[in-house]
Amino acid sequence: MRARVLVKPKAGILDPQGQAVERALPALGFTGVANVHVGRLIELDVEDPDQLPEMCRRLLTNPLIEDFEIVDAGSS
Amino acid sequence: MRARVLVKPKAGILDPQGQAVERALPALGFTGVANVHVGRLIELDVEDPDQLPEMCRRLLTNPLIEDFEIVDAGSS
Amino acid sequence: MTGATARHRELGLTDGEYELILSLLGREPSATELAMLSLMWSEHCAYKHSRKVLRRLPTDGPAVLMGPGENAGVVDVGGGLAVAFKVESHNHPSAVEPFQGAATGVGGILRDVFAVGARPIAVLDSLRFGEPAGSRRSRYLLERAVAGIGHYGNSIGVPTVGGEIYFEPSYEQNCLVNAMCLGLAPHERLIRSAAAGPGNVLVLLGALTGRDGIGGASVLASAELGEGDEEKRPSVQIGDPFAEKKLMECCLELLERELLTSLQDLGAAGLTSSSSEMAAKGGVGLEIVADRVPVREPGMEPFEVMVSESQERMLCVVEPERLEEVLAICERWETLATPIGQVTDSGRLRVLWRGEVVADLAASVLVDECPLYDLEPAEPGAGIVLYGPGPALLDGGQSAAETLLTLLGSPNLASRLPVFEQYDPVVQSRTVRRPDQADAAVLALPTGEAIAVAIDGNGRRVACDPRRGAAEAVLECAANLACVGATPLGLTNCLNFGNPEKPHVAWQLTEAVDGLAQACDALGVPVVGGNVSLYNEAPSGPILPTPVVGMVGRLADPSRAGRLAFSAAGDAIALVGAFEPVSGGSELAKLRGEPPAGPLPELDFESARAAHERVRALVAAGAVRSAHDIAEGGVAVALAECCVAGGVGASVTLPAGLDPFGEAPGRAFIVSGPAEALAGLDVIGRVGGEALSIADLLEVAVSELRSARDRGLARFL
Amino acid sequence: MRFGVIRFPGSCDDVDALLACRRVGEAELLWHADRDLRGVDAVVVPGGFSYGDYLRAGAIARFAPVMAQVAEFARAGGIVLGICNGFQVLCEAGLLPGALLPNTSLRFVFRQVALEVASTDSPFTCGCEIGRRLSIPVKHTTGRFYAPADQLRALHAEDRILLRYAPGHNPNGSLDDIAGVCNEGRNVFGLMPHPEHAVDPLTGSVDGLAIFESIRAHVAGRALV
Numbered sequence A, B: 001m002r003a004r005v006l007v008k009p010k011a012g013i014l015d016p017q018g019q020a021v022e023r024a025l026p027a028l029g030f031t032g033v034a035n036v037h038v039g040r041l042i043e044l045d046v047e048d049p050d051q052l053p054e055m056c057r058r059l060l061t062n063p064l065i066e067d068f069e070i071v072d073a074g075s076s
Numbered sequence C: 001m002t003g004a005t006a007r008h009r010e011l012g013l014t015d016g017e018y019e020l021i022l023s024l025l026g027r028e029p030s031a032t033e034l035a036m037l038s039l040m041w042s043e044h045c046a047y048k049h050s051r052k053v054l055r056r057l058p059t060d061g062p063a064v065l066m067g068p069g070e071n072a073g074v075v076d077v078g079g080g081l082a083v084a085f086k087v088e089s090h091n092h093p094s095a096v097e098p099f100q101g102a103a104t105g106v107g108g109i110l111r112d113v114f115a116v117g118a119r120p121i122a123v124l125d126s127l128r129f130g131e132p133a134g135s136r137r138s139r140y141l142l143e144r145a146v147a148g149i150g151h152y153g154n155s156i157g158v159p160t161v162g163g164e165i166y167f168e169p170s171y172e173q174n175c176l177v178n179a180m181c182l183g184l185a186p187h188e189r190l191i192r193s194a195a196a197g198p199g200n201v202l203v204l205l206g207a208l209t210g211r212d213g214i215g216g217a218s219v220l221a222s223a224e225l226g227e228g229d230e231e232k233r234p235s236v237q238i239g240d241p242f243a244e245k246k247l248m249e250c251c252l253e254l255l256e257r258e259l260l261t262s263l264q265d266l267g268a269a270g271l272t273s274s275s276s277e278m279a280a281k282g283g284v285g286l287e288i289v290a291d292r293v294p295v296r297e298p299g300m301e302p303f304e305v306m307v308s309e310s311q312e313r314m315l316c317v318v319e320p321e322r323l324e325e326v327l328a329i330c331e332r333w334e335t336l337a338t339p340i341g342q343v344t345d346s347g348r349l350r351v352l353w354r355g356e357v358v359a360d361l362a363a364s365v366l367v368d369e370c371p372l373y374d375l376e377p378a379e380p381g382a383g384i385v386l387y388g389p390g391p392a393l394l395d396g397g398q399s400a401a402e403t404l405l406t407l408l409g410s411p412n413l414a415s416r417l418p419v420f421e422q423y424d425p426v427v428q429s430r431t432v433r434r435p436d437q438a439d440a441a442v443l444a445l446p447t448g449e450a451i452a453v454a455i456d457g458n459g460r461r462v463a464c465d466p467r468r469g470a471a472e473a474v475l476e477c478a479a480n481l482a483c484v485g486a487t488p489l490g491l492t493n494c495l496n497f498g499n500p501e502k503p504h505v506a507w508q509l510t511e512a513v514d515g516l517a518q519a520c521d522a523l524g525v526p527v528v529g530g531n532v533s534l535y536n537e538a539p540s541g542p543i544l545p546t547p548v549v550g551m552v553g554r555l556a557d558p559s560r561a562g563r564l565a566f567s568a569a570g571d572a573i574a575l576v577g578a579f580e581p582v583s584g585g586s587e588l589a590k591l592r593g594e595p596p597a598g599p600l601p602e603l604d605f606e607s608a609r610a611a612h613e614r615v616r617a618l619v620a621a622g623a624v625r626s627a628h629d630i631a632e633g634g635v636a637v638a639l640a641e642c643c644v645a646g647g648v649g650a651s652v653t654l655p656a657g658l659d660p661f662g663e664a665p666g667r668a669f670i671v672s673g674p675a676e677a678l679a680g681l682d683v684i685g686r687v688g689g690e691a692l693s694i695a696d697l698l699e700v701a702v703s704e705l706r707s708a709r710d711r712g713l714a715r716f717l
Numbered sequence D: 001m002r003f004g005v006i007r008f009p010g011s012c013d014d015v016d017a018l019l020a021c022r023r024v025g026e027a028e029l030l031w032h033a034d035r036d037l038r039g040v041d042a043v044v045v046p047g048g049f050s051y052g053d054y055l056r057a058g059a060i061a062r063f064a065p066v067m068a069q070v071a072e073f074a075r076a077g078g079i080v081l082g083i084c085n086g087f088q089v090l091c092e093a094g095l096l097p098g099a100l101l102p103n104t105s106l107r108f109v110f111r112q113v114a115l116e117v118a119s120t121d122s123p124f125t126c127g128c129e130i131g132r133r134l135s136i137p138v139k140h141t142t143g144r145f146y147a148p149a150d151q152l153r154a155l156h157a158e159d160r161i162l163l164r165y166a167p168g169h170n171p172n173g174s175l176d177d178i179a180g181v182c183n184e185g186r187n188v189f190g191l192m193p194h195p196e197h198a199v200d201p202l203t204g205s206v207d208g209l210a211i212f213e214s215i216r217a218h219v220a221g222r223a224l225v
């Protein structure tokens, strides 16, 4: 299965990248944008998708500061 | 609308981050993983979703090295 | 007991301390006050177990412009310029999240330096981890802490010019991340933190305030936030070097335009400590309208605003007629500036929230009234093992050559290149000596002169003998400065110890401080500041007692700054300084699996000082081509380091009876230079050839020395 | 001649570049928010972490108001030098081909590297000889030069690769050891190494001066025409 892991800064954790993007957009004429957060996207082929949550906790993300979500790359 | 922009390295461009993840997984006992790629996730509230493709081309991605996909965060 | 009084314990206050608070206030504290008091009366802010001991340190010297008590110590470096510096620990946050912990450690120490009006010009770091070979955790902490330090320093444009790293099992759970920063300022630009002038405006600069670092105080959260909402109270602080870069440039411009009355960084306990210290030092009061503080998250409570440890914030006092100009400069630097209150003449810290007073305390209660405790030191009795033996990698059956190669390839002695290659050492264009070129970093000053800086500590030696081991750290630091030709001006220190309420840790701490004081007195170097980190303990026991010393010195001619590499075949090699190295506490003893055990031999400060002066004079006169102090691994390792650095061999004959791997840091040196220049010194051999050869002991190709040294740490990173 | 060095929020090597320029001419800082190049003869986009390098290195800085003037200046043939972050900004702005990707090591690297001058046909290298070795430091996390095949072919065919890492010195995995490239008009040059950190014998090598002296010689020559 081809899976996607979406990694986001935990709510309440400072997200300087998101802030930087949010400030840059209006200067380019894009208005009405809010609540920008920047995280990571990991795409991978896994034989056993049940391993994914554990993989996320142990390697792909830092659970102290990041949340993750696993989606099927075929269906998203 | 809450939208997600998924940014991926273009196929064919060396992705050392993806390789590093791929190399690290077996050491932790995770097998059967292949084709790992690491990109960026941007989440944002937009009033006018039609602006998104243009935002991606001008700021959120560099089309020379990255592909993007826009998904609705509500529905994914 | 009422609910309120039960809470003081969860907040870390003893019953006795809480009683004292009740009697000082004459009432029960409000929730906000209790949060503020619990943090201000914590070890971290109040130094309640260390303040009395610290009084033993000498703090006066001819060059001292600001001593302990300010955000950073400051010394005069001539020509109307001053250098501010301080070292600080960020151990606990780094053990939890090494990248952000180390990064925000650098961010914090930078703020302490620009808080006194100095532009940060250099960072150094002192790191301790568990053994990398046996522990994935230690390798992870090492890699991420180094990356975090680099991330912050590199991104903000302050060079990281030096540091040290050691690995010992006792740091496995409690890694140490100490960061030091130096700043430069004209004398007239220096500023203190004391608030002044009732009616003046209190302005908060920098980042939005979030729930960062509230951790312990979150037991005060009102019931509205349900159980599952603990998640919403992240305590990991995220560093934003870009925000700090703008904040720093903004503050420096405000000072250059003489727009500020006082300036203070926000560190531990956030607004509470910065404002109460500003008020107490200035003998004034402050009124803070806490709901004016711009927040990052909705629903923050007043106590959260008052104790948040969000990074990249500063507090300043401004005369009302200058406010507009201040705000304009902040806007230009894209730095948020918010008037949040004013100076009063009440001597009290009053906090308002939506029109109500939520805290009203004498500033002195927060800052000065916390009880100071006497330590109850007791030397561990015979037979008590504080630090067990480690695994033996050498059994004594090896040849001297094998021993040397094993030492050079051990994580504690191997090349640090894989680490400092991740740091920018040259930004700001004043780095005359970078890591690996000399024993101390050298930075050119606009006056045409230069300063030198080094940072040192050796937990194994201190564990053997806290008093002498700590004194040796001062000697070694001074020796490093001597190698580049610099005269010490002042020092800063960070005392990393275990739980001081345990008698043997209290003994380590008091002995170590006495040792520091003795060495400082003997060398005439004042202590201008520092930091204390206690309770570094795991269930398996305390860390090695680790006082870390950072020293700053001055040299007249940067073009003559010393180097450590042997460079010219035919040069004579001399041993400078009397020393009788011992095997106890040495790196070799460690590789043999021997636990650190003392006592160390008595120190002869006078002869050490004479050796430093000798080497300093030789280097400053341009008489020698290299100078290197003999530290970990003894004289054999020191010679090997000079050879590897220069890519050239040497042939020497050691004085009879000298243990080639024994240690006595800070007392002796290897210098090389033209034979005429070394006349009168104890010449032991010559530079040349492709191997290091020590008569009757060993001969090893320089290429072999190099590859052992290159691999030792690189293999773990 | 007069150099203008742009200062973005987050620029770090701006003062270093200013000092280096002053070794061969006059120089002043230009503010990112100003739409004015003040009549300088050459623009330097310096190193550092403009806008924190958030999102992508150089991505946000290229939209700074001053960059519109820089683009116009470049189109009119003005001399523009981008160093490290400045190179990234110029690539993002489309003033130079290619892009800079994370180092293959994924780490920040500081290293004194050897470069080889690959073309002297430019205002930036006209004072050198082909094959001359320059010892100059690099320091970056995102310095792996990449260009799609067609752009790369053009760079080779048009002799627009001005500097390469000497064999064994490529610190970041750049394609074809490319350290610095110029635009078609040869008046815009970007490089990852920091010539401004190699201009003073006290602090290192002086090989970086060759770049600044070339620019001065070129501008002086142009003034004579």
Ligand SMILES: Nc1ncnc2c1ncn2[C@@H]1O[C@H](COP(=O)(O)OP(=O)(O)O)[C@@H](O)[C@H]1O
Pocket: C044, C045, C054, C057, C067, C068, C069, C070, C071, C072, C073, C086, C088, C112, C267, C268, C493, C494, C495, C527, C528, C529, C530, C531, C532
């Ligand atoms: N080990 C020490 N030696 C000398 N001075 C110290 C030591 N530890 C702390 N100090 C001084 O005590 C004061 C308070 O320290 P600290 O709370 O760390 O300051 P800050 O809040 O500015 O970081 C500072 O002036 C500091 O220099």
Ligand SMILES: [Mg+2]
Pocket: C071, C112, C115, C265, C267
């Ligand atoms: Mg402070």
